[in-house]
Amino acid sequence: MTIDLAALKADNLARWQRATSRREFSAAARRLAESKVRYQVVSVHTGVPWYVIAVIHERESNQCWAASLAQGDPWDHVSIHVPAGRGPFDSWEDAAVDSLANCAPYAARWKDWSIGGTLTLLEQYNGLGYARRGVPSPYLWAGTDQYRSGKYVRDGVYDPDVVDKQLGCAGLLLAMKALDASIFPTTTSVPSVPTPSAPALSPRPSITRPAKGSIGDLVVGLIRAVILTFKRS
Template identity: 35%
Template structure:
């Protein structure tokens, strides 16, 4: 297969084209979500204008968001590409101080965090009066089904461009260098680290791998108080290493395809599979193996809600199809 080489500045210039145009009506969204989305685009417009005044490169603008219904699908790449553009162009912008650049990235990172937390709920931890406890299936009982699902996984045609955006972030040289540093300290394959980063942090290097909280302090969400000790702003790699060690991934020797998918599904929770009898969107969203159904709040299941985040197994499929890795054994 042909390997796709993507330059960070080309990526940043080619995506997120919605920032300067008037925000399109949020058809199909609740008033509260529509207001949140409008506020995000307005703030991102202001950030883009500020960056341009400082001589920093930001994605080209001109198109309004294509549909209010897929707000996270549009907001996430816009914010990530904005941060990438600012970071990549900072050395060539003498009018922008390091404090200017940090401020822009920090504000964009917080917008991204807010949008991501509105799209996904924390880990599926069965606690509280509405929760139903489940027992994880044995790995040996479902390993073969993981291979069958991956072999027959097809990226939905209407989602292929979005999946390729995820792949481009995983393959980004700067991010890959960080992922490989984590691998050197934990023996967790770099692409496994990358995909967890995409799921939990939207590829934001200013967020803890544990749960997407800001790297400027210890984590507040589950698991709270990590890393310990932590002297912010420490580097992303050391936080990521702590996250993987906290979940004991550094102790795992088996990184076969079924084991990878089993660990990812266990990380997010088993109730989609065991209680609602669907392939979890955490793995299979954007593919033929998932249509609808997700938790929309702690212990609140909506059978008609559709995940707007690419599944981990689908990112892995995109990496294989793009020639970036071979299919894990």
């Protein structure tokens, strides 16, 4: 059965717009957001937004830095789970780039990073078995009111009564968005992610260079205006 990705995108966007949390997402969201710079390193090399990488990392290995983004196997060994035969790699970042660029669903080739597009890519990352059954994927919706039960307990084996205990990607993204405004910007194209670097330090305020917007800044501005008027007269 072929899945209409455009229809799935619309369904996922509609679920996002009405989803509410039924479990606690804030602690995991904060933990993922605190690692933003490390995820940005991988984003620079793949074009995949950092927050997408973060939620995949959480789902695949509970954000374990010793485990590959592809399937949770140790990245310093050859993987045995699907995708099998990957690695070993020199670092978590190297394994993550390989996973996103060289393994299905080839997230580095994805171009639609709108909300619906992102959720549809994430659903493909876990497989479209749920979409074929017409049910919400727990990979996305576990922990929200959009999901009740049903899970593939192993490849090709679906149990409608099993409840996914992990937090879903959509709920994580909703909680992370509340912490970081860069999540789901208005553009639907691949965002341009700058190479992570230390922010430039602002000069320390002084008498001759007071903090912008302070009373001292106003006084200095008035003095300069008076001096400029005097010089022109």
